[in-house]
Amino acid sequence: MSNVLVVDDDAHIRSALGITLRANGYTVSTAPDGESALVSAAQHPVNVVILDLGLPDIDGTTVITRLRKWSGVPILVLSARHGSNDKVQALDAGADDYITKPFGFDELLARLRALLRRSLEPDETPIITTDAFTVDLALHRVLRDGKDVSLTPTEWNILELLVRNPEKLITQQQLLSEVWGAAYGKEANYLRVYMAQLRRKLEPEPGNPRHLLTESGIGYRFQP
Amino acid sequence: MSNVLVVDDDAHIRSALGITLRANGYTVSTAPDGESALVSAAQHPVNVVILDLGLPDIDGTTVITRLRKWSGVPILVLSARHGSNDKVQALDAGADDYITKPFGFDELLARLRALLRRSLEPDETPIITTDAFTVDLALHRVLRDGKDVSLTPTEWNILELLVRNPEKLITQQQLLSEVWGAAYGKEANYLRVYMAQLRRKLEPEPGNPRHLLTESGIGYRFQP
DNA sequence: CGCGGGCGCTAAGAAATCGTCAAGGTCCGG
DNA sequence: CCGGACCTTGACGATTTCTTAGCGCCCGCG
Numbered sequence: 001m002s003n004v005l006v007v008d009d010d011a012h013i014r015s016a017l018g019i020t021l022r023a024n025g026y027t028v029s030t031a032p033d034g035e036s037a038l039v040s041a042a043q044h045p046v047n048v049v050i051l052d053l054g055l056p057d058i059d060g061t062t063v064i065t066r067l068r069k070w071s072g073v074p075i076l077v078l079s080a081r082h083g084s085n086d087k088v089q090a091l092d093a094g095a096d097d098y099i100t101k102p103f104g105f106d107e108l109l110a111r112l113r114a115l116l117r118r119s120l121e122p123d124e125t126p127i128i129t130t131d132a133f134t135v136d137l138a139l140h141r142v143l144r145d146g147k148d149v150s151l152t153p154t155e156w157n158i159l160e161l162l163v164r165n166p167e168k169l170i171t172q173q174q175l176l177s178e179v180w181g182a183a184y185g186k187e188a189n190y191l192r193v194y195m196a197q198l199r200r201k202l203e204p205e206p207g208n209p210r211h212l213l214t215e216s217g218i219g220y221r222f223q224p
Numbered sequence: 225m226s227n228v229l230v231v232d233d234d235a236h237i238r239s240a241l242g243i244t245l246r247a248n249g250y251t252v253s254t255a256p257d258g259e260s261a262l263v264s265a266a267q268h269p270v271n272v273v274i275l276d277l278g279l280p281d282i283d284g285t286t287v288i289t290r291l292r293k294w295s296g297v298p299i300l301v302l303s304a305r306h307g308s309n310d311k312v313q314a315l316d317a318g319a320d321d322y323i324t325k326p327f328g329f330d331e332l333l334a335r336l337r338a339l340l341r342r343s344l345e346p347d348e349t350p351i352i353t354t355d356a357f358t359v360d361l362a363l364h365r366v367l368r369d370g371k372d373v374s375l376t377p378t379e380w381n382i383l384e385l386l387v388r389n390p391e392k393l394i395t396q397q398q399l400l401s402e403v404w405g406a407a408y409g410k411e412a413n414y415l416r417v418y419m420a421q422l423r424r425k426l427e428p429e430p431g432n433p434r435h436l437l438t439e440s441g442i443g444y445r446f447q448p
Numbered sequence: 449c450g451c452g453g454g455c456g457c458t459a460a461g462a463a464a465t466c467g468t469c470a471a472g473g474t475c476c477g478g
Numbered sequence: 479c480c481g482g483a484c485c486t487t488g489a490c491g492a493t494t495t496c497t498t499a500g501c502g503c504c505c506g507c508g
Contacts, residue, residue, distance in 0.1 A: 111315060
């Protein structure tokens with residue numbers, strides 16, 4: 001989940017925001033002043049910064065400017081000041097949004113979601129590649145020699161489970177209960193049938209598999 | 225220079241905003257209601273939209289939702305309502321910022337700059353083309369051999385979901401809950417009926433589809 | 449060497465899913 | 479009130495997928 005850095009000199013606000021944000025699934029770090037905020041932001045990656053302008057050490061606008069020197073992280077400004085001058089300065093310094101106190105938590109959360117929606121990286125497609133074939137988990141697709149291979153639902157379920165755990169041994173029990181259901185603990189025969197089909201569709205040499213390996217008596221393993 | 229689309233039913237506000245924006249170097253187009261706003265945004269590229277929520281024809285959040293179906297353009301909402309519910313709904317529908325009236329022009333301009341800073345490139349054309357047909361997501365139109373194909377609302381919803389996720393397998397559950405609602409998880413034969421109709425209208429050879437593919441037991445896939 | 453268990457492989461029947469058609473049903477404008 | 483557009487629903491063979499049984503192989507073991 002997303003990581004939020006809360007910068008505010010008031011310990012009560014830090015605590016309240018921290019609790020609310022954590023309750024909504026964010027991980028939270030806090031800083032009481034500008035210097036420590038900049039240090040904290042530099043030390044571990046942050047997805048969004050909530051920044052109170054009234055800091056004891058540095059001017060809030062300066063914090064924004066210094067942060068923007070090296071980071072493009074979205075910044076949401078909190079401020080007690082309603083004057084439009086402050087807003088313009090903060091926004092032009094590089095802030096992305098500006099809320100005046102008092103504010104509603106649900107509005108703050110909605111604005112946070114809007115900011116994170118923008119900065120969410122173009123979704124990384126989990127793609128697994130081997131010498132012989134390519135599995136695209138997001139598209140739900142398998143390629144071999146550039147052509148896509150059509151798998152039945154059961155074949156796909158087995159392949160997905162194996163491919164999501166590369167090099168890891170998956171026991172027959174795991175496979176059976178994951179794909180067929182908990183009641184099918186004894187039907188090891190199914191596995192032989194479907195592993196044979198998968199190898200026939202994916203392995204260059206089905207009789208001598210190099211990626212879908214058998215661990216005799218225990219289960220199967222996917223080798224990238 | 226950046227192109228701004230101003231959507232407001234009040235001609236005075238349109239005029240005042242237009243003058244102010246042009247004085248600041250923006251090019252401006254305007255729309256008095258939701259429908260014309262959507263058409264305008266579809267016809268020529270827009271860098272940012274300023275949207276009043278109180279429109280005469282469509283609900284403001286609906287405008288946002290429909291725009292977001294095909295465009296990632298930043299949206300700045302103007303509203304007379306201060307209630308946090310409205311804000312949350314608009315922001316979660318896809319808006320990027322929200323100002324309540326009355327507002328200062330300099331604040332509006334600063335927020336506009338903040339939005340434009342993030343999105344340099346104008347949005348891409350939301351038109352998907354295949355050998356057989358062309359789908360214009362913005363205008364809700366489908367062309368085949370240069371001729372308009374008329375689709376029913378349900379047909380369009382299905383096609384849109386598939387076409388917005390090219391090459392991606394969409395499960396029957398996804399299609400049913402997106403198009404009919406979450407309660408229709410089991411009515412898989414609706415899909416068969418409508419996929420047949422879509423193929424009859426769009427595929428050169430409906431019995432042997434090349435773009436609207438079936439993944440037996442799982443769902444459907446659009447192949448450009 | 450003979451035996452048995454686990455595995456690879458095949459194929460046929462059973463079951464589920466799919467494409468297709470057509471018969472209502474509903475809603476709305478003329 | 480009627481007609482048309484649209485959505486539901488049921489039924490049918492055609493196709494795909496699942497299940498099950500059978501056979502031969504390899505390998506460890508008595």
